[in-house]
Amino acid sequence: MIPLSKRTTRYAPIIVGVALLAVAGCASNPATSDESPSVGSKQVSPCAAGQLVLSATEVSPGSTHRGVQITVGLANGTAACELSGYPEIEADQGGPAIRADHTPRGYLGGLPPDLDAPPVVIMTTAPAAAIVEGIAVDANGNSCPTYTRLRVTPPNTPTPQSIATTITACTLEVHPLLGPDMH
Numbered sequence: 136m137i138p139l140s141k142r143t144t145r146y147a148p149i150i151v152g153v154a155l156l157a158v159a160g161c162a163s164n165p166a167t168s169d170e171s172p173s174v175g176s177k178q179v180s181p182c183a184a185g186q187l188v189l190s191a192t193e194v195s196p197g198s199t200h201r202g203v204q205i206t207v208g209l210a211n212g213t214a215a216c217e218l219s220g221y222p223e224i225e226a227d228q229g230g231p232a233i234r235a236d237h238t239p240r241g242y243l244g245g246l247p248p249d250l251d252a253p254p255v256v257i258m259t260t261a262p263a264a265a266i267v268e269g270i271a272v273d274a275n276g277n278s279c280p281t282y283t284r285l286r287v288t289p290p291n292t293p294t295p296q297s298i299a300t301t302i303t304a305c306t307l308e309v310h311p312l313l314g315p316d317m318h
Contacts, residue, residue, distance in 0.1 A: 179257055182216035184294040187258075189287055191300035194243050199271045202243040203300050205287055207312065208262035219255040220290035222265050224309045226302065230280025235267055235307035243268045245310030246317075253290075253311035261315035269304020279305035 188210050194202035205222060209215075224235035239246045239253075244266035246253070256263045271279055281303040288295040290312055 179215050179217045181291055182218050182258055182289065184289070184292040184296075186210055186213040186216055187289050187292070189289070189296050189298055191285065191287075191298045193301060194266065194268070196271075197242060200242045200268060201271050201303050202266055202268040203285065203302050204244075205265045205267060205285070205298070205309075206262045207258070207264065207289055209258050209260070215257060215259045217255055217257050218263065218290045218312055220253045221309055221311050222290055223288040223295070224267050224307060225286040225295070226282035226284070226304070226307060227286060228284035229282040233304075233307055235309035238308045238310060240310055241266070241268050241308050246313070254314065254317065256312055256314040263312050263314050265312045266310045267302065267307055268310075269302060269307045271303040273305045279303050 186209060188208045190206045190208075192204045192206065194204050196202070205224075207218065207222075221237040226233050226235075239251055240248070267285065269279070273279060281301060283299065283301055285298050285300055285302070286295040287298055
């Protein structure tokens with residue numbers, strides 16, 4: 136048996152207690168928690184329509200594919216909030232009204248191949264984005280209408296916003312909202 140010094144004997148219970156707390160902390164599984172994600176020490180609430188500012192940028196076309204990137208940012212002075220899912224998109228100016236189908240990915244963008252569910256995006260200073268895309272010709276090779284406005288409703292918010300942009304398409308698809316680390 137190895138003799139222990141007085142110092143070792145005195146601090147041994149503290150060292151054992153710290154080790155047990157560390158092991159207990161590692162055993163918890165925060166991924167199964169029902170709590171909302173948090174930024175710092177504050178809980179993050181779902182975003183409300185008045186907190187968000189939307190804009191649109193045409194995406195470089197490929198072949199007959201046309202696209203628009205919908206960018207979602209926070210209004211000045213707005214607290215962090217969270218979004219997840221697909222924005223609702225309707226093109227209603229320039230042709231017959233059409234609604235975009237939700238698809239995880241497409242020719243011009245969307246979720247990475249290893250991900251099938253929309254991520255939760257914590258809106259802070261960096262914007263999030265979703266891609267809207269369509270094909271500029273129909274099955275017979277005829278040109279599709281050119282729309283000049285999209286009505287966009289961010290995920291889980293009730294109020295659509297009109298955005299001036301141009302997209303030529305007979306049908307539309309929209310991909311999930313992605314955070315700045317994914318687009």
